[in-house]
Amino acid sequence: MPAPRIKICGVTQAATLHACIAARADYVGFNFCPPSPRFLSLPAARDLGAQANGRITRVGLFVDADPATIAEAVEAAGLDAIQLHGSEAPQTVAALKARHGLPVWKVISVSGAADLAPAARYAQAADLVLLDAKTPKGALAGGLGLKFDWTLLAAWRPSGPWGLAGGLNPANVAEAVRVTGAPLVDTASGVETAPGVKDMDLIAAFCQAARS
Known part of the structure; x- marks a missing residue:
């Protein structure tokens, strides 16, 4: 099985960005959802984006944001x-792709087998579907360290590129890849010591474990 691609999401500091690059992560996630402890302001995003340019792929996370x-x-x-983590419709995904000429990822929240069905609706519009654990009603979208039952994916047949998120950390990511065959893994809280506070050693350990 090929090693999965790796995304470290919710990066807000230059030192964390450089740790992601040093650990050979494939993607760095910038969170533009204001309630999140990982929210990145536009001035900070400008600085980090410039530092990341040509060194790691920059993915922006949005939750039902206006165009x-x-x-x-x-x-x-x-x-x-662009990564969409809200209730955005396939038409919104397609419109953003047309406007910006960039790949658009769509997050699908999963708690049971029935939640996998909507992934097919985005197969034609989204460049990648990211399966994440469903959060409690009223809670922030993602970044809570929750995971869903990975065995739900045993009978699932993806319609296109996909990735796995939700509760992944250095201790369980290798098992997650073994069970699901995920071609991409995404973590935020799994490499933190507190909400929004990334740990350089955990980033390195996560990347190493994902590739193992």
């Missing part, structure tokens, strides 16, 4: 891809 907000972030950070 103008997304456009500002794309320009400020020089984003290479």
